[in-house]
Amino acid sequence: MIDITKRDSLKLMGLSSCAVGLLPVAGCTQSPARTPDYVAEDEALWQQADDIIAHIALTDFPERDFPVTDFGGRGDGDTDNTQPIADAIAACAAAGGGRVVIPAGTFNTGPIHLKSNVNLHVSEDAILSFYTDPDRYRPYVLTRWEGVELMGFSPLIYAYGQENIAITGTGVLEGNGTNTVWWPWKGRWSRAQWPVDPVVNQVNTRTPLFDMAEAGVPVEERVFETNYLRPPFIQPYNCKRVLIEGVTIRNSPHWLLNPVLSEDVIVRGVQCISHGPNSDGCDPESCNRVLIENCLFDTGDDCIALKSGRNADGRRLATPIQNIVIQDCQMRAGHGGVVIGSEISGGARNIFARRCYMSSPSLDRAIRMKTNSVRGGLIENVAIRDMVIGEVRDVFVINFYYEEGDKGDFLPEVRNLHVSNMVVENAxxxxxxxxxxRAPITGVSLHDVTIKRAESLGVLENVGEMDLVSVSLNGEPLTL
Structure with missing residues (x-):
């Protein structure tokens, strides 16, 4: 039996009142079982995902190795390897490319800037351990922070305008974020284990940065001498042909993997393990042709979040996140499994996710879209299939009231969200x-979805159209 609280029932009295059988609403139906037409349409849809993968331009490197130990590097856990690594990268690039090899050992380093045709290879039993002194991440570089451009701290691994770059190997990238370094800059946080400092707090940089962006201040003038915006771990910015494969990424200051305005990106076999504030696993922003596969996400925020810029800055660049395939990944703890938003002002289109497994008592949402009328953004052509979800709080979330809510003039829009062949054990x-x-959610279709146990149907507020085919809840057909 479907159980809905009184508060939720009152919310459902609008366009989505069909969810509790109160009033008939056009577009909210349980359709007949799948027909050959449904099957053909589904296969045609997923052919698009295969085509995206086929059109991703691949990296290719000469078979030349440049061990950092040949440039004075030492994996003794004490030596500063920042300059030896930079020298190895410069030599590799000058020779026409190859691998810069981090051998077994613990190699301390500051920021690493990749160059075209360089594969940074972190060997088995190697730990690339990054210093936490913020001054090491100067001089500032062009970066993007929560969807807004500025001149800010260098990401731990950064590349700007490069082509044919990679980070590979089975070693560890250690960001060293803890409750005493990097993470306390967050300020207030539900899991904060630090006293909130009114001065050393990201709000003192974040708010003026966002104000600058809304006022149209040129990016080169968005500079803060006193800066409390934590850098992301890995950020290829305006790059082409990027491969990140095999490595384990731990304890990031901020987002872990953050390709920005880049094309032909593959993230494969990466383990993202970081439980600090804003420890999103993989956040491609305004990228085109991205494959994320065979990865593990165990994070303090969204596992995968697809983004395209925040508010005026996102609309200024007007570059959507598009042609994305997520497959064969595992999601554990996190605010969301597969997420679109919240910085989504440039829009999102042609997003595919399949064959993923999600489960954790600390997984808040499985499929999540978040935006508002300040951020806006058109999200269209999103397909999810062959998903198994063990334990999760909420299965499907589309929230137009995220953060600022309905306080702007840029109406969010979701078109063509199709979910098929999903099993949920417990929600x-x-x-x-x-x-x-004034902008209801439309175009949502659920086909062959089995939710074995859920405590509540939840909230459906201003939902104008839903198509259900073979959907069951708690052992009974779900009829809206």
Whole structure:
């Protein structure tokens, strides 16, 4: 039996009142079982995902190795290897490319800047351990922080305008974020284990940065001598042909993998393990043709979040996140498994996710879209299939009231979200779908979805259209 709280029932009295059988609403139906037409349409849809993968331009490196130990590097856990690594990268690039090899050992380093045709290879039993002194991450570089451009701290591994670059191997990238370094800059956080400092706090940089972006201040003038914006771990910016494969990434200051305005990106076999604030696993922003596969995400924020810029800055660049395939990944702890937003002002389109397994008592949401009328953004052509979800709080979330809520003039829009062949073992709520009365959520279809146990149907608010085919909840057909 479907159990909905009184508060939720009152919310459902609008366009989505069909969710509790109160009023008939056009577009909210349980369709007949799948037909050959449904099957053909589904296969045609997923052919698009295969085509995206086929069109990703691949990296290719000469078979030349440049061990950092040949340039004075030492893996003794004490030596500063920043300059030896930089020298090895420069020599590799000058020779036409190859591998810069980090052998077994613990190699301390400051920021690493990759160059074209260089593969940074972190060998088995190697730990590339990054210093936590912020001054080491100067001089500032062009970067993007929560969807807004500025001149800020260098990411731990950074590349700007490079082509044919890689980070490979089975070693460890250690960011050394802890409750005493990097993470306390977050300030208030639900899991904060630090006293909140009113001065050493990201709000003192974040708020003026966002104000600058809204005022149209040129990016080169968005410079803060006193800066509390934590850098991301890996950020290829405006790059082409990028491979990140095999490594384990731990304890990032901020987001772990953050390709920005890049094309032909492959993230494969990477383990993202970081439980600090804003420890998103993989956040491609305004990228085109991205494959994320065979990865593990165990994070303090969203596992995978697809983004395209925040507010005026996202609209200034007007570059969507598009042609993305996520497959064969495992999601554990996190705010969301497969997420679109919240910095989504440039839009998102042609997003595919398949054959993933998600489960954790600390996984808040499986499929999540978050935006508002300040950020706006058109999200269209999103397909999810062959998903197994063990334990999760909410299964489907589309929230137009994220953070600022309905306080702007840029209406968010979701078109063509198609979910098929999903099994959910245990959830608290099936839905949190919250559209605006002036901009309802439409175009959601669920085919062959089995939710074995859920405590509540959840919230459906201003949902104008849903198509259900073979959907069951708690052992009974779900009829809206």
């Amino acid at each position: 608290r709520r099936v839905f949190e779908l919250r559209g605006f009365e």
